[in-house]
Amino acid sequence: MTSAFANHHYAIVGAGLMGRLLAVALAKRGAKVELYEKGSSQGLDSAARIAAAMLAPLAESAITEDNVVRMGVYSLPRWRQLIDELAKPVFFHQDGTLILWHRQDTSDAERFASHLDRNTERNSTLPKAQRLDSKELAQIEPGVAERFGQALYLPNEGQLDNRQLLEALLVELQLMKVPCHWNQAINPEDLRAESTGFDWVIDCRGLGAKAAWKDTQNLRGVRGEVIRLYAPEVKLRRPTRLIHPRYPIYIAPKEDDVYVVGATEIESEDVSPMSVRSAMELLSAVYTVHSGFAEARILEMATQCRPTLKDNLPAIVVDQAPHQAALMQINGLYRHGFMISPAVLDCALELMSIGSSHTADELGLHVDMHSSTQEVSTCA
Numbered sequence: 001m002t003s004a005f006a007n008h009h010y011a012i013v014g015a016g017l018m019g020r021l022l023a024v025a026l027a028k029r030g031a032k033v034e035l036y037e038k039g040s041s042q043g044l045d046s047a048a049r050i051a052a053a054m055l056a057p058l059a060e061s062a063i064t065e066d067n068v069v070r071m072g073v074y075s076l077p078r079w080r081q082l083i084d085e086l087a088k089p090v091f092f093h094q095d096g097t098l099i100l101w102h103r104q105d106t107s108d109a110e111r112f113a114s115h116l117d118r119n120t121e122r123n124s125t126l127p128k129a130q131r132l133d134s135k136e137l138a139q140i141e142p143g144v145a146e147r148f149g150q151a152l153y154l155p156n157e158g159q160l161d162n163r164q165l166l167e168a169l170l171v172e173l174q175l176m177k178v179p180c181h182w183n184q185a186i187n188p189e190d191l192r193a194e195s196t197g198f199d200w201v202i203d204c205r206g207l208g209a210k211a212a213w214k215d216t217q218n219l220r221g222v223r224g225e226v227i228r229l230y231a232p233e234v235k236l237r238r239p240t241r242l243i244h245p246r247y248p249i250y251i252a253p254k255e256d257d258v259y260v261v262g263a264t265e266i267e268s269e270d271v272s273p274m275s276v277r278s279a280m281e282l283l284s285a286v287y288t289v290h291s292g293f294a295e296a297r298i299l300e301m302a303t304q305c306r307p308t309l310k311d312n313l314p315a316i317v318v319d320q321a322p323h324q325a326a327l328m329q330i331n332g333l334y335r336h337g338f339m340i341s342p343a344v345l346d347c348a349l350e351l352m353s354i355g356s357s358h359t360a361d362e363l364g365l366h367v368d369m370h371s372s373t374q375e376v377s378t379c380a
Helices: 017-028 066-084 103-122 134-140 162-175 206-213 276-289 291-295 334-354 358-363
Strands: 009-013 032-036 097-101 130-133 150-154 158-160 200-203 220-230 240-243 249-253 258-266 297-308 315-320 326-331 366-371
Touching: 009 017, 017 032, 017 162, 017 334, 066 158, 066 334, 066 358, 097 103, 103 150, 103 240, 130 134, 134 150, 158 162, 206 297, 206 326, 220 276, 220 334, 240 276, 249 276, 258 276, 276 291, 297 334, 315 334, 326 334, 334 358, 334 366
Parallel strands: 009 032, 009 200, 097 240, 200 326, 315 366
Antiparallel strands: 097 150, 130 150, 220 258, 220 297, 240 249, 249 258, 315 326
């Protein structure tokens, strides 16, 4: 695979999760890569920085399409491989997901469990959800056993530390001496001219690419809000989700007693600070899961918008035109960026190396390949 990339020059615009993954992957395959980012190397404006980074295809199967679930199943073992190849360690944990509910929400939990059962019957790659009684719950997650008498356990699901990963990818780029143009907003079309010397230009700007998708998929932002807590009195071992009719939440335990709490999903591109209502609902819900959160310290309340196409599904578009660098646009990872990005990465690499992707066909990732001579405005 190295020979397919070694003699080519790639420009990647956007240094969020996909941009960094692609830059590292191409550089490791011997390609000449340059990375352009309108913000700083810290990625403070990246949607990937404000995330819980849960890798939970079975849990997500209750609310998303089958192809996204297949991408998530594919990506779990790939994440372990990708992280193992990095020089800087990244927290990665694969010990399942716990689903909890209060007694008054039992009917909602039963519907959720039935939905998961149907999905596992339809997709044999998904592990079957396990129903736990109070004794079994106390064995795998003793910190919540006093408040909950039953639960669902979803085996094999995982999570990683999103901020550690972004930093580790940055370190990898530095070690491989990949030229990174920080604080430089650029139009990907401007990099396609023959005079630039690029063979491929890859647009990974997320919402920064709205103009490029306006005539096809109407790219939009979906607001998410998360709270990071320091809670040394809480000892949750795995990501935990609470079923609730008004504010279902997730709690993702990271290293050093840090927990990422979220759930809100608002059809808005507003990235102003978190609302009082969201903060109160998230904090009150998390307290009902474990009383130790009452003494937690609030490290951060953060908001960001996830790039979302009109069908809420990811897509890759390739435009190949004479006398220009080929343009690849990757977008629409929505709330599933960490869960599916290794699958999207592998599909993109196949498309660039052989012009097609068996992996995309198998997983159901939408790919649109066409040739044109008409320039499209993609201003950042």
